[in-house]
Amino acid sequence: MNSKQISIDEVKASIRDVVDFPKEGIVFKDITTAIKDPAVLVYCVDELYEYYKDKGITKVIGIESRGFILGSVLAYRLNAGFVPVRKPGKLPAETIQESYDLEYGTDTIEIHKDALNKEDVVLIHDDLLATGGTVCAATSLVDKFGVKKSYVNFMVELDFLKGRERIEDKYDVYSLLRF
Numbered sequence: 163m164n165s166k167q168i169s170i171d172e173v174k175a176s177i178r179d180v181v182d183f184p185k186e187g188i189v190f191k192d193i194t195t196a197i198k199d200p201a202v203l204v205y206c207v208d209e210l211y212e213y214y215k216d217k218g219i220t221k222v223i224g225i226e227s228r229g230f231i232l233g234s235v236l237a238y239r240l241n242a243g244f245v246p247v248r249k250p251g252k253l254p255a256e257t258i259q260e261s262y263d264l265e266y267g268t269d270t271i272e273i274h275k276d277a278l279n280k281e282d283v284v285l286i287h288d289d290l291l292a293t294g295g296t297v298c299a300a301t302s303l304v305d306k307f308g309v310k311k312s313y314v315n316f317m318v319e320l321d322f323l324k325g326r327e328r329i330e331d332k333y334d335v336y337s338l339l340r341f
């Protein structure tokens with residue numbers, strides 16, 4: 163449900179393509195042009211809230227850095243806690259880590275060892291699903307805690323990179339916008 167009349171096509175059109183960023187050959191989906199528009203922001207948060215509101219989510223995990231944006235707003239709307247998954251060396255206490263490949267390189271993410279517990283129902287949020295390397299690393303971190311259930315959500319999914327195929331047999335995956 164959204165307050166202003168805005169269509170999903172308008173929301174899709176608000177995402178800017180930046181060619182050859184951060185490397186030649188990559189068409190970067192820039193969400194900043196979407197989330198700076200209050201009507202688009204409200205639409206996205208309201209749609210995601212409607213999808214997850216009855217799922218008993220206790221913690222939303224946001225993946226650094228773009229996953230922090232809607233992840234924290236969603237946590238607030240769902241009355242859930244927010245847990246950051248961060249790039250190496252940023253979290254101050256004891257962590258567990260996982261490395262992964264990206265569309266344009268490799269990276270590592272980590273989570274605090276005491277971030278989750280067995281009673282948690284977790285929503286893992288990131289702005290975008292490309293090859294699925296990042297989210298696979300995030301789900302394998304979350305799985306180590308033995309949580310009750312994990313949901314996976316993206317604002318944007320790039321279908322042609324087939325990241326969904328790496329996770330959809332194990333997790334409920336929902337993307338707001340698919341290209």
Ligand SMILES: O=P(O)(O)OC[C@H]1O[C@H](OP(=O)(O)OP(=O)(O)O)[C@H](O)[C@@H]1O
Nearest residue numbers: 226227228264265291292293294295296
């Ligand atoms: O499905 P994948 O191929 O793993 O790619 C998706 C990831 O790539 C981007 O993050 P990036 O590492 O560029 O970091 P940022 O959010 O800090 O910009 C994006 O925000 C996802 O986290």
Ligand SMILES: Nc1ncnc2[nH]cnc12
Nearest residue numbers: 189190191192265290292
């Ligand atoms: N094409 C892309 N646009 C934005 N973020 C990305 N992360 C990985 N691939 C991406």
